[in-house]
Each structure stands twice: as structure tokens, then as C-alpha cells.
Amino acid sequence: MNKKGTELFIDSLLDEDVEMIFGYPGGAVLPLYDSLYDKKIPHILTRHEQGAVHAAEGYAKASGKPGVVLVTSGPGATNVITGIADAMSDSVPLIVFTGQVASSGIGKDAFQEADILGLTIPITKYNYQVRKVEDLPKVIKEAFHIATTGRKGPVVIDLPKDITLDETPVKKIAEVHIPSYQPNYMPHPNQIKKVVTAINQASKPVFLIGAGIHHSDGTTEFRELLENSKIPVVSTLLGLGIVPTDNDLFLGMGGMHGSYAANQALMEADLLINIGSRFDDRLASCPESLAKDKTIIHVDIDPAEIGKIIPTDIPIVGDAKEVIRLLNKETFNTENYADWRDTVKNYQTEAPFTYEETVEEIKPQRAIELIGKITNGEAIVATDVGQHQMWAAQFYPFKHQNQLITSGGLGTMGYGIPAGVGAQLAKPDKQVVIIVGDGGFQMTNQELAILEQYHLAPKVILINNHSLGMVRQWQESFFNERRSESVFDNQPDFQKMAEAYHLKSVRLDNAETLEEELIQAFKEKEPMVIEINCSPTEHVLPMVPPGKPNNEMIGVVKR
Amino acid sequence: MRRIISAKVRNTSGVLNRISGVLTRRQFNIESISVGVTENLDVSRITIVVSVDSDFQMEQLIKQLNKQIDVIKVIDMSADSHLERELALIKVATTSTNRQEIMSMIEPFRASIIDVSGQSIIIQIAGSSEKIDALVDVLKVYGIQELARTGITGLLRSSIK
Numbered sequence: 204m205n206k207k208g209t210e211l212f213i214d215s216l217l218d219e220d221v222e223m224i225f226g227y228p229g230g231a232v233l234p235l236y237d238s239l240y241d242k243k244i245p246h247i248l249t250r251h252e253q254g255a256v257h258a259a260e261g262y263a264k265a266s267g268k269p270g271v272v273l274v275t276s277g278p279g280a281t282n283v284i285t286g287i288a289d290a291m292s293d294s295v296p297l298i299v300f301t302g303q304v305a306s307s308g309i310g311k312d313a314f315q316e317a318d319i320l321g322l323t324i325p326i327t328k329y330n331y332q333v334r335k336v337e338d339l340p341k342v343i344k345e346a347f348h349i350a351t352t353g354r355k356g357p358v359v360i361d362l363p364k365d366i367t368l369d370e371t372p373v374k375k376i377a378e379v380h381i382p383s384y385q386p387n388y389m390p391h392p393n394q395i396k397k398v399v400t401a402i403n404q405a406s407k408p409v410f411l412i413g414a415g416i417h418h419s420d421g422t423t424e425f426r427e428l429l430e431n432s433k434i435p436v437v438s439t440l441l442g443l444g445i446v447p448t449d450n451d452l453f454l455g456m457g458g459m460h461g462s463y464a465a466n467q468a469l470m471e472a473d474l475l476i477n478i479g480s481r482f483d484d485r486l487a488s489c490p491e492s493l494a495k496d497k498t499i500i501h502v503d504i505d506p507a508e509i510g511k512i513i514p515t516d517i518p519i520v521g522d523a524k525e526v527i528r529l530l531n532k533e534t535f536n537t538e539n540y541a542d543w544r545d546t547v548k549n550y551q552t553e554a555p556f557t558y559e560e561t562v563e564e565i566k567p568q569r570a571i572e573l574i575g576k577i578t579n580g581e582a583i584v585a586t587d588v589g590q591h592q593m594w595a596a597q598f599y600p601f602k603h604q605n606q607l608i609t610s611g612g613l614g615t616m617g618y619g620i621p622a623g624v625g626a627q628l629a630k631p632d633k634q635v636v637i638i639v640g641d642g643g644f645q646m647t648n649q650e651l652a653i654l655e656q657y658h659l660a661p662k663v664i665l666i667n668n669h670s671l672g673m674v675r676q677w678q679e680s681f682f683n684e685r686r687s688e689s690v691f692d693n694q695p696d697f698q699k700m701a702e703a704y705h706l707k708s709v710r711l712d713n714a715e716t717l718e719e720e721l722i723q724a725f726k727e728k729e730p731m732v733i734e735i736n737c738s739p740t741e742h743v744l745p746m747v748p749p750g751k752p753n754n755e756m757i758g759v760v761k762r
Numbered sequence: 763m764r765r766i767i768s769a770k771v772r773n774t775s776g777v778l779n780r781i782s783g784v785l786t787r788r789q790f791n792i793e794s795i796s797v798g799v800t801e802n803l804d805v806s807r808i809t810i811v812v813s814v815d816s817d818f819q820m821e822q823l824i825k826q827l828n829k830q831i832d833v834i835k836v837i838d839m840s841a842d843s844h845l846e847r848e849l850a851l852i853k854v855a856t857t858s859t860n861r862q863e864i865m866s867m868i869e870p871f872r873a874s875i876i877d878v879s880g881q882s883i884i885i886q887i888a889g890s891s892e893k894i895d896a897l898v899d900v901l902k903v904y905g906i907q908e909l910a911r912t913g914i915t916g917l918l919r920s921s922i923k
Contacts, residue, residue: 320776325783329831332775349831383772383834507825510818 229275231302256286261625277315292612328356336369353386390521405474414441415479421524447602464550492752587619587643590672617646701732794913846916
């Protein structure tokens, strides 16, 4: 039996249990969109291709499954570049289908032609251009395999239009076997022994946990390890949720806007056990000082991460969950570091995240703290990038795996709204809170149009501080308060924008009534834009200034 | 320091682009790069000569190359006993009077003349890069009209066991 490329496309996606596709049609993908008309796989029409790719990321992060994107050639494809780079940076599994002009036009500057293969090599885990229709099923199967195994990441499949129209006999596809791609999941047992010895010899051990634990679905196992080992734990931004914020051993996020306790612990520890994080510069702004006088254990599924930033004493290549499982079979001399637990706990009580309360204006930190309280720390939180993102990390009481949907490595403004929409589509029954600033809101708010169409009810919290807060903060801190292009003198009427999308909305200006009004707003069953008119001068603190050791924080307020 | 990387890769379109991209992104300068198929037609060997500052840098580069889906194996050949060869074609201006002299000059290099015309000859030489450099130096005085070098390719020596 012969089938067309479009049919093989649908069959392959159904084979991979794809629940939905995020995309935007155009000339080169007309045949593929025609095949979607029969609704075998739901398609979410975003209002911009960037929205499609971020929504797919949000979907992938919230569900743990790969996100699927379909866009047209040329501009459609270049519009997803930011999201692909973002997914690469945060190891988000994505399959991005880009239409391409017909094979006969490739390389001839045809209408809407762009060299997507060349453009995406450095920002994908792998990419393909399908040259023969008979290769299509195999390519799709391989792409899903590559995107979802080892260190996860985005895979692009470039599909020339003629290939989607060509026919080929249907063949059974063999299991994926790529000899040059064999990610190592199982750690070496000797290395595990070394870890146990190191822990049992340590007097000041600390865990540093990152997104790798989310990606390996190892949260339950890690909590068990925490219980067994009683080692204090610091999280990266993307590691939030692995350990409930109120856990006794949890010291909070480390790094640039991390907690005093987390950063002190990272610096003072004699043993640092990094599981699934990559010593990003926002965590380790001065890697030399962080690595000094301590044993470093680094667990990562990607061998290239080990030793990249910090020399490692005990490297472990393997899946975080598998490593944690093996460690859970061991016993630890938890009394060895009982004093250390007290020391770091004291740091935490001594200098928790804080802000100055006032009735004159609404403090964004308080707004987020209240949202955490109202949602009981149960909401899926999607953020944009900037000050509000850091305040969400500091003040929202996360407690679940895959609960925080945020752009970590790339720091992509405009990520929040589409990613939140994607997360809500992945988890329709969960409360999703999208926290955005006034800058990011204006980048991708068009995706609010989807909410009504798909009956989604996230709460969109617009932290309006009338500026690009983080840029302004850096200008105020490091550029003599020269607020170059960071303050919005003119803004749209966000209430009217919400109304235009047929969304309920409210604008909160009064610090005294804020809590009551927020409670009311969250009682609404419908989606809602909650604009909070916040202090335009607030800074995210404390802060490790760029390039400084983690224990040289500024803005630490001690009780 | 000069290092020679030998990478066995899947023979796919774009693989060279990927590999060179890994190097450029990390600001390595490629001195030479050569590609050809191996005994297995699905596999190519890419030999890259780079200059690195430290062993650490080299280790990082090898890891990043190994990470590529198309890469089967990468080794730092310069760390082990290996053979490296380069081929060069050199077109030298000649006159009827100096042709004999040139022939005797190139003989110790085991180079050969593969084309002769009234005004020039083309000399072929295979060997280490240093040897080729030396021959180029010798021939400069006669006037090199054109020069084409392939870049290095190499193999590890078999270990004696």
C-alpha cells in the first residue's frame, strides 16, 4: 500500500502518542495542514510562531513529554529560532517540523526559503532535512528518540513541500539504533562507592540540585535520598520544586539572586554534590572561588558538562534518577554533619528573603508571596524573564516536580505567556499562574487569544513596574543610575488589552486591599488578567554581583 | 600547542558543518581539516589540526565533539604514536636550464614531477607538514606559481603486543 508523506507524518506522530501540535500554517506546509484538517491530532493555532514554540516548551516542561511544533518555511521557521535556542539551553525535548520550499527550489532563493538546516545546527541537539519520502517515518522516529533520551533537547525536521506530497509504499520501521548515539544511563558502581565514602568523610556536605532531576523524573527518589542522608540542599532556578520549599533541609535557590543561606552553604561546604545542574554563571559567578577547598561531585547525563566549568573530583556520567536510586541503597553517617545542618539552618533564619513592607505602594514580592499563599503553593507557575521571575523563584513556595515553567539558560523575554498557555494545555485541570512583567507582556501577549478558544483558565499576573525592571536595576546599580531605555513612559492600557481578548481583568493599585482583591480574583473560574501596579523602584535582592564569589552578596538583610 | 584530532563520523550531509561549528563556536582556529570515507562507506574520517592553549581546552573540545550525534569516536592523535601525512601539489616556474637542477633538489624529498609544460612543472609531495614546508622553502627561489595542500590526515600506529 502506498501512502503520501502527509499521511506518514500523521501516522508517525500518532505512533509517538502526540497529543497536540503547536503551530502556524503557511505555503510550504499547506499539504501538512490539509492532513490536520481531519483532526486526528489536535492543533493549537498560536498567533505567532514564537508563541507556538514557547507553548510547546511549556507543554513539554509541564507534562514531561516532548512538545511538537509545526511551522512553515522561511519566516515561519526563523520565528521559532528563539524558542529552539531556549529549549537547547534548558534541555527541553521538542520536535520542530519546519516546512521547506520544494526540493527543486532549495538553494535557489525561492519564495520563503531560508537555510533552516544551517541556521539551527548550533541550537539543536540534531536536525534533519528529509530528502526522500521513504525516509520520513524513520527520521521522525529517530527525532523523537534523540529529543527524549540522554540529555534532552530540540530536534528540527525540515520538510520540503514536494516530499510531503510524494508517495511511497508503507514499510515497518525498525527500532531506532544509532551506533554513534548511545547515552549512558547507568553510573559506574565504583563512582557511587566513592560518593558514599566522600559523604561519610565530610563534615560540611551540601547538595546542589538542578533540572536534571526533573528531566529524569527523579524527584521522589531524591526526596528519599534527602531523608536518608540529611544533607542540606541548594537548588538552581530550574531545580525548584524538586524539594518542597518548606523542607527543613532546603536552603533555597543559590546563585545571583539566591538566598544568603544557600550561597553561604555553597561556599563553606567541604563536599559539594551536584546532581543535574551545570554550574551556570548565574549559579557560580566566580567558579574558582566556589570550587576552592572542597571536594566536587558532579552527576550529569551529559559527559561534556563534567569539568566544563569546575574541575570535578568525582565525576559521574549517568541518569540522575539511577544515580540517586543507587545512593538510596547506602547508609550515611548523618551525625557527622549535624552541626553543619544547624549552622546553615541558622543562616536561613538569620537572613530569609525579605522586603520592606509599606502601604504607600504595592511591593511585587508581597504580591507573589500572597499568590503563593492563595494557591497554597500548588499552582503551576510560568514566568517571563526579569525581576518578577526572580521574585517568583524567591517567594513562591514550590513543592512539585515540573511546577516552575521558566526560561533559565537563555533568559527569553516573551516566554511567559505562551509557555504558560502550553502548560495549561498539558494540565487542563491544574491552576496555572502566569507571572509576567510589563515588558514581556508586550512581547507575546497575542497568545492570550488562545485562552477563550480552548477554554483555558490561567491567571495572568502582570507585575507592572512601568519599566524593564532588571535592566533598570543593573543601570541603577552598575551604570550610575543612567536608566537608558529601560523605563516605559508610555504604556498601552493593559485592561483594554485584556478586554480585547475577551478576558476578565482587574487592576490592583492599593497595597492595603491587595490581599482581599487577589483572593477575590482567584475565586473566578475564568481566565483573568490581574494587573498589579507595583513599585517602580524595587530591586531584586540579595544579589551576588557579577563575577563575585557567592558569599559576597549585597543587600543581605539580617534579622 | 598543535594537536591533531581524528574523528570518525557518520557520513551524513552537513556533518562537516556541524564539526567545524563546534570549533568555531568555541573560538578554536582550524589549521587544517580533511575529510574522506573510511573502509566503511557509511563512515568518514575527519582529521583536524588545531592549536590549543591547554590540555583542559583539548579535553573540552574532544567532549563537545563526542557529544555530536553523528560522531562515532574522537581521539586526540597527538597524544599517541601516530602517522600523519599531507599531500601538496606545487606548480613551479621553470626554464630549460633549471629543470634538471630542480629535479635534483626535490629528489631527497621523495617528491615527483607529475606534469611538465614549457614554462612550469607540477611537483607532488606527500609527507609530514614540516617536510612539505621544507620543500616549499627550497622551491621558493624558482618561483612558486600555485600551491595546493590537502591538510593532514593520519592514523594511530598499531600498538605492539
